[in-house]
Amino acid sequence: MAVNIPSEAELVNRFWPRYKRLTLLRAIGVQVIVSLLGISIILALFPHPRLDAWIIIAIYITISTVLSLAVTFMAMKPVKELSNALVHISGEPSSQIPPNINDSYFVRSRLQPLLKLIYAMATSQSGSTSATSTDPDTTPRTDVAAHLNHTATGVVMLDSAGQILFANKSAPISIDANGKRSLDLIFDVDPTIEQWVAERREHDIHAEKTWRRIANKITGEPNRRLFDVYASYEKGSEAEVIITLFDHTNDYQPEDDDLDFIAFAAHELRGPITVIRGYLDALNDELADSTSGDERELFQRLIVSANRLSGYVNNILNASRFDRRHLKIHLSETKVADIYATIADDMTLRAQAQQRLLSVSLPEGLPTVAADKSSMSEVFGNLIDNAIKYSNDGGSIEVTATTSGDFVDVSVTDYGIGMPSNVLGNLFHKFYRSHRSRETVAGTGIGLYISKAIVESNGGKISVRSVEGHGSTFTISLPIYATVSDKLAASGANNQAFLERSSSGWIKNHGAFRG
Amino acid sequence: MAIKTILIIEDDRFIGEMYVRSLKKAGYEVDWMVDGNDGLIAARNKPYDLMLLDVMLPERRGSEILQILKGGAENLIPATKVIVLTNFDQSEQARQIMEEHADGYLIKAEITPKKLLAVIEKLDRAA
Incomplete structure (x- = not known):
């Protein structure tokens, strides 16, 4: 007996070749033994047979060998077909075509039901997992839980x-x-x-x-x-x-760490800014009577610069949040004039310190808008800051508002250096600054980028018209509250909670920095 | 209820001194603690009318202090109003959790002592 290695012995497709070999060897062995036995008997009875007799014996042995081999093959065929079918359903590699159940041979030999049964067993086995799991009594729940x-x-x-x-x-x-x-x-x-x-x-x-x-x-x-x-x-x-x-901690955590870095950097910057702004404000009052000459103006410049510094830190934080899709806006019903009021003192001071004439005319009868007051006031600040930057001493800057369809348009107009039309398309890109302004005006190019982001997150639009040498007009369109109030009311708990808290006199000044 | 006594928990010496100076000038009684542990103890030992609470503090974060004092089953300082004053850009979730237990949440760099006084007066009127 040949000893197969265990892995081979377990293969379904190993059965047939071995069985075929052994059966043929047995058949031929039996034939040889029977033939030798027959010849021995003849030689014992007739010690000296003639040549004719030898020829007859040879023909007899040949015919009987052929016939017995043929019968052996016929007897083996069902085994061959059944094992072929079993190899097929086992999924093991096979060069044989799986038996066709409708072949006439299977019908004649009555092998068809057997093959049918094999194929049917294969189908029911592959469907058995889902069958058991839908049946609560047989669910191996503890096993699944453990896995x-x-x-x-x-x-x-x-x-x-x-x-x-x-x-x-x-x-x-x-x-x-x-x-x-x-x-x-x-x-x-x-x-x-x-x-x-x-x-x-x-x-x-x-x-x-x-x-x-x-x-x-x-x-x-x-x-x-x-x-x-x-x-x-x-x-x-x-x-x-x-x-x-x-x-996905490994994918998301590095981004959060970057965010933390910016948050920590902002924290460090804001510490000194707090002290500078705080004492400037206090000293400005306390020293009001003792300053003389240009000292007052220099004081104002200090205050304006400190305020701008804190505005830039907010721009950086907001841009960082926006880039990571963390900027969150909480819309509520508000008036354009109220938004402006939060930065009015600061803007007046800025314009004054830099010798610009700032005129603000926001009509009383304007409808209320849906906006995030705090972040929108930063947008106003950015636009007015730009208008101051890109205009000349003594120039006037106008802030106006009108109703246009479902929107309130707020415009900031300056009569400064303006821009050629070919730069307008890039204006709202991050870090973009027009060729000429790079040489003459300080800035980061982040203000318009984050302004556009905030306005669009508010459901509004921002646009610009400009004539080189004559000035620019930036327009923010904010949705009228009545046109979006239904949507806002339905938009979920965060906005709702915000609305309720705001109306109860809740105090905060950080609305733009949504983490 | 008029606000008279104020506890400041603030680790930045310059900022702390600045608030103490302007609040005292305005007539408030002010105690100032520099680290989070001392701040928590002070808040529990004396019923202040108002607490100005920083977030990034040594020993104990402001968020933790607020959670202990106001976030438990019982409000340990029911008579004390809380304004969170921070320069740290907290995440949305962290801020919302603090806002739940505070009466205000302000960015220090955005507020001068003068404006802070106005906020405290407003809080006093609302009460």
Whole structure:
């Protein structure tokens, strides 16, 4: 007996060649033994046969060998076909064509039902996994749960009451004092997963949604993880909501670290700015009576410069947030005049310190707009700052507003150096500054870039008209509140909460820096 | 309720001194703590009318102090109003969590002592 190595011995496709070889060897062996036995008997009975007898014996042996081989092949054929079929369904490599069940040979030999059975078994086996999992009695739940603990992907299942039925080890779950488990994620977007599930219960049978970049902890806390969250909802299912969480901390964390660097740099810059602005403001009052000559004007320049510095830090923070899609805008109903009022003193001082005539005429009867007051005031500041920069001593700057369709247009016009038409298209790109202004005027080229970003995030538009040598007009179009109030009201909790808090006299000055 | 006593928790010496100077000039009683632990202890030991709370503090972050004082089952300083004063650009989530327990949240670089006084007066009137 030949000893096969175990891996070969286990292969289905090894059976047939070996069986064929052994069977043929046996058949031929038996034939040889029978022939030799026959010749021995004849020689014993007739010790000296004639040549004729030898010829007859040879012919007899040949015919019987051929016949017995033919019978052997016929007997082996069903085995061959069945093993071929089995090799086929086992998925092992095979050079044979799988037996055609409708071949006339199979019909005649009555082998057809056997092949049918083999093929049918193959089909039912491949479908068996799904068949068992839909049947709750036979679900090997503990096994599946154990296996799911070995993946880095979080899996959470919620029942129709929103309780956690199952959560694997990788899922971010917190357990409160009563042992109640809840999903430990901070959804800083609308809708949150709770809102989404509540909506689906109302309206849908089946739904799916993906959230990107959802964190389990706030920035700066240890072991913070960032996930892409995929949720599927199936009404009536035992596990109504299935949440899959893909841990992308390694992809998202470096971006957050960059963001942290800018946040820390801004923190460092703002410290000295706070002190400079604070004491300038205080000393400006306290020394009002004792300054003389140009000292007052120099004081004003200090104040204006410190204010501008703090504006630039805000521009850098906002641009950094916008580039990473972190800039968040909270719209509320407000008047253009109220937006301007927050920066009016600063702008008046700036214009005065640089000998510009700033005239602001915002009509009383303008409709209210939907805007983020704080960030929009920075846009106004950027545009007026530019108008001052790109005009001449003694030049006038006009801030006006009119209604145009569903928008209120706010324009800032200067009568300064203006721009040729070929630079207008690039004007709102980051770090773009026109050729000439690079030589004559200081600046970073970030102000218009972030202004456009903020205005468009507010649902508005920004545009520019300019004539070289005659000045420029920048126009911001902000949506009239009444035209978007429905959408705003429906846009979710964040805006709603903001509106409510603002109206209760809540104090803040940071609206633009949404992290 | 009129605001009279104010606790400042601020680690930047220049900024702290500046606020103390202008608040005292305006007639408030001011205590100033430099680190987070001392600030937390001071806030629990004396019922201040107002606390000006920095975020990036040594020993204990402002967010932590606020969470301990106002975020638990019981408001430990019900009589004290809180204005968070920071120059740190916090994330949206971190800020929202602090805003929940504070009466105001201001960027220091955007506010001068004079404006801060105006904010405190406004808070006082609203109460």
